Amino acid sequence: MTKQRILVVDDDKDDQSFLLEAINELYPSFVCDLADNGRDALEYIDKNPPPPDYIFLDLNMPLVNGYEFLKEYKKQPESNKSKIIVYSTSSHPQDKAATKDLGATDYITKLSDFRKLKQTLEQVFKNYGGLSLA
Structure with missing residues (x-):
């Protein structure tokens, strides 16, 4: 399976853990990193080229929220390489x-059902990365 780079941008540690657990169960070879807000995410992306394959972005965060992140990120030359x-x-x-x-690629409402989250993620990776579990 292709090694994909994922950046999860969320200030809620429980939401970070829940999403990471689902991604890791589905695709253990994916490399996942975390940022607690949009500012940290922009710094991470700047210091760790190339940009991540996928960015999972919360909207309501301190310092730089999801909207502000999207506005700033699309100014970067390689921003079109990431699925947001x-x-x-x-x-x-x-x-x-x-x-x-x-510039967001898709929008997922946070789910509290782990099985449904995994199904949703599997569909996202299939739709935008051509990845499947089979």
Whole structure:
């Protein structure tokens, strides 16, 4: 399986752990890194080229939120190489539309059901990376 680089950007440690556990169960070869906010994510990406294959991005974070991250990240020359998946508690259509306009690839509402989260992630990686578990 292809080794993919994932960056999870979320200030909630429980949400980080939940998402990482699901990704690691599905794709143990993926390399996952964490950032607690958009500012830390931008610094990480700047210091660790090339950009990650996937960025899972929360919207509501301190310092630099998800919207601000999207605005700044799309200014970077290789930003189009990352699939940005917004991973938020918000299910508002205006949030989905606004993040898409700012360059997000997809939008997932945070799930508390681990099995459903794994199914959703499997679909994301299949849709955008051509990856499947079979």
